[in-house]
Amino acid sequence: MKTLAVYNLKGGVGKTAASVNLAYLASQSGLRTLLWDLDPQGAASWYLQANTEEIPDKSMWRAGADIEGQIQSTAYDKLHLLPADLHTRHLDTWLRKDGARDALLQRLKPVNRRYDLVVLDCPPSLSHLADNVFTASDLVLVPTVPTHLSLRALKTVIDYYEAEGYPRNTLKPFYSMADRRRLLHRMLIEQPPKMIKDVAKTVIPYASAVERMGEHRAPLEVFESYGYAAEAYRDLWKEVNAALKKT
Ligand SMILES: Nc1ncnc2c1ncn2[C@@H]1O[C@H](COP(=O)(O)OP(=O)(O)OP(=O)(O)O)[C@@H](O)[C@H]1O
Ligand SMILES: [Mg+2]
Secondary structure: OEEEEEOOOOOOOOHHHHHHHHHHHHHHOOOOEEEEEOOOOOHHHHHOOOOHHHOOOHHHHOOOOOOHHHOEEOOOOOEEEEOOOHHHHHHHHHHHHHOOOOHHHHHHHHHOOOOOEEEEEOOOOOOHHHHHHHHHOOEEEEEEOOOHHHHHHHHHHHHHHHHOOOOHHHEEEEEOOEOOOOHHHHHHHHOOOHHHOOOOOOOOEOOHHHHOHHHHOOOHHHHOOOOHHHHHHHHHHHHHHHHHHOO
């Protein structure tokens, strides 16, 4: 089982859109996939039409508890969901009680044989939860809008990641919500700053089709597979899958 996090300290950069689309594409490629929504906003759960009566409570964080009973199936073959709601805001506190940075990793152990891939949709913060995510993940994708402020947030993440001893090659930025009509976006895409010379080749464009995921409450591929945004997510999945295989 591999674990892929979609993470950024910065909010509103396309983490949830990427989590849902990549998890769906992974499942359609045949991988038994679990999307774990770690964000109290519950956006990924909402996109996947989670049953909100069965949201995990803190019992899953008690010593010895496992996550299996909280997992839901989705409308899609091979794609399961561990949903979130406002309870999830306590996640940091529960994890702190656990103390170690590997609490999330430990919670995933019981499902190790049941899934090929776990996708973690993370909330925008750099907290104890983030350390647990970094510890549990084989690859951490960081959607980054091609603007100066987004790159500044990314630098904060990279500096922290390196300072805490996480291997830099497991942190993979990709450009998200890119608008090629904007000179700054084009410049930063064509000449990425040195700190992200490993930025993914695939650029996720700014596209209204992605916003329509909220109308359909479904992955983009399900309702508009012909567009350029859907194609970009397919390309990103190929690139990420290849990177995961090397981990
Ligand atoms: N490529 C895109 N093109 C256009 N709109 C997008 C794109 N990606 C995401 N959006 C829109 O931007 C908003 C934020 O996207 P999303 O929820 O995926 O970001 P996020 O990083 O998960 O946010 P948060 O930090 O709040 O969890 C949503 O309204 C979404 O529909
Ligand atoms: Mg989100």
